[in-house]
Amino acid sequence: MSFHAKARDAIWQTVRALAPEPGENVLLPSYNCGAEVDAVLKAAAGVRFYRVDRETCVDLQHLRESIDGGTRAVIVTHYFGFPQPELQAIVELCRARGLLLIEDCAHALYSSPGGRPLGTYGDIAVFSLWKTLPIPDGAATRMNGRLRVTGGGVQPPLRRSLDWIRLSVRARLVLRHGRAGRFLKRYAVDVAAAAVKRLPAVIPPPPPAVASGNPHVSFDGASAALTMSAPALLIASRSDHRAIAARRRRNYTLLAAEIRRLGGMRPLHPELPDGVCPLCLPVVSDDAPSLQEHFARRGIGTELFWSEFHPACPAGDFPDATFLKTHVLALPIHQDLDSPALEHVVAAIRAWRAET
Numbered sequence: 001m002s003f004h005a006k007a008r009d010a011i012w013q014t015v016r017a018l019a020p021e022p023g024e025n026v027l028l029p030s031y032n033c034g035a036e037v038d039a040v041l042k043a044a045a046g047v048r049f050y051r052v053d054r055e056t057c058v059d060l061q062h063l064r065e066s067i068d069g070g071t072r073a074v075i076v077t078h079y080f081g082f083p084q085p086e087l088q089a090i091v092e093l094c095r096a097r098g099l100l101l102i103e104d105c106a107h108a109l110y111s112s113p114g115g116r117p118l119g120t121y122g123d124i125a126v127f128s129l130w131k132t133l134p135i136p137d138g139a140a141t142r143m144n145g146r147l148r149v150t151g152g153g154v155q156p157p158l159r160r161s162l163d164w165i166r167l168s169v170r171a172r173l174v175l176r177h178g179r180a181g182r183f184l185k186r187y188a189v190d191v192a193a194a195a196v197k198r199l200p201a202v203i204p205p206p207p208p209a210v211a212s213g214n215p216h217v218s219f220d221g222a223s224a225a226l227t228m229s230a231p232a233l234l235i236a237s238r239s240d241h242r243a244i245a246a247r248r249r250r251n252y253t254l255l256a257a258e259i260r261r262l263g264g265m266r267p268l269h270p271e272l273p274d275g276v277c278p279l280c281l282p283v284v285s286d287d288a289p290s291l292q293e294h295f296a297r298r299g300i301g302t303e304l305f306w307s308e309f310h311p312a313c314p315a316g317d318f319p320d321a322t323f324l325k326t327h328v329l330a331l332p333i334h335q336d337l338d339s340p341a342l343e344h345v346v347a348a349i350r351a352w353r354a355e356t
Contacts, residue, residue, distance in 0.1 A: 048068070071099060
């Protein structure tokens with residue numbers, strides 16, 4: 001196991017360890033964040049893409065047809081914590097073709113469908129701990145095969161870690177306390193933030209990242225030197241992982257049932273299989289931007305998931321990926337949502353149905 005600041009750093013390190021020759025490529029899913037695409041490109045490999053359908057399932061036939069003589073590896077993504085239905089067939093295909101299989105488990109830290117953890121099928125698995133745990137950074141690479149991946153060796157700057165904590169506190173104040181929370185955010189948290197900005201950086205700030213078309217999903221090579229911060233590693237090691245997975249599953253089940261009952265949107269995954277620990281509750285809506293604004297007015301943070309294409313991915317070739325990027329909104333189901341917070345989200349869901 002190696003540790004990194006972010007999962008995109010782990011992917012960059014993995015592809016670098018492959019030592020791709022000119023003309024060699026990595027196959028990625030058409031529905032992607034963009035950061036993993038950037039990381040592969042900046043690790044000096046080419047990229048090709050295979051189709052993912054509107055249910056986020058890999059088109060196995062198109063994947064097979066997309067492999068060419070220069071393909072060295074395949075990245076398969078377990079979206080929102082749910083396993084790819086054709087995972088075993090993908091494993092067998094990669095073995096037959098001599099390709100490295102990289103499981104992108106950024107959303108699937110605790111998912112173990114059928115009792116077997118995701119991340120144990122491929123040669124390499126990449127996890128994003130900070131997406132599931134209340135920590136400022138953190139990613140890990142699990143090595144199941146012969147390829148060795150080096151982690152970062154430099155601690156992230158203290159200022160960066162404190163800034164993530166500040167953002168978390170701000171969002172929680174607004175969600176829990178409404179107008180009073182906004183007042184506290186402005187006059188307490190933001191004042192503290194100004195003091196944090198005066199702290200000296202532990203490492204020099206990195207140079208600006210090369211534009212990827214979306215500044216939020218580009219890969220900055222300077223960050224690859226960072227490891228998971230000591231505070232993040234401490235919190236992760238002391239977390240009650242079983243309880244976290246159980247709470248996430250409970251929250252998902254409750255909100256998904258409410259959405260199925262009311263309509264107006266639909267869960268991308270109506271049922272939650274045994275062993276799956278979801279990252280969020282992805283819902284499909286014909287008017288996802290308006291739905292996002294509806295939740296934002298109530299202090300509920302959502303994400304129009306992966307709404308932009310990386311320039312290297314030909315959007316016109318993948319209409320199903322375009323559909324997902326324009327119709328899927330991620331609702332929060334994380335373990336810190338207690339009963340009052342869940343009731344607030346449920347009320348927002350009901351209000352949307354009443355308004356539409």
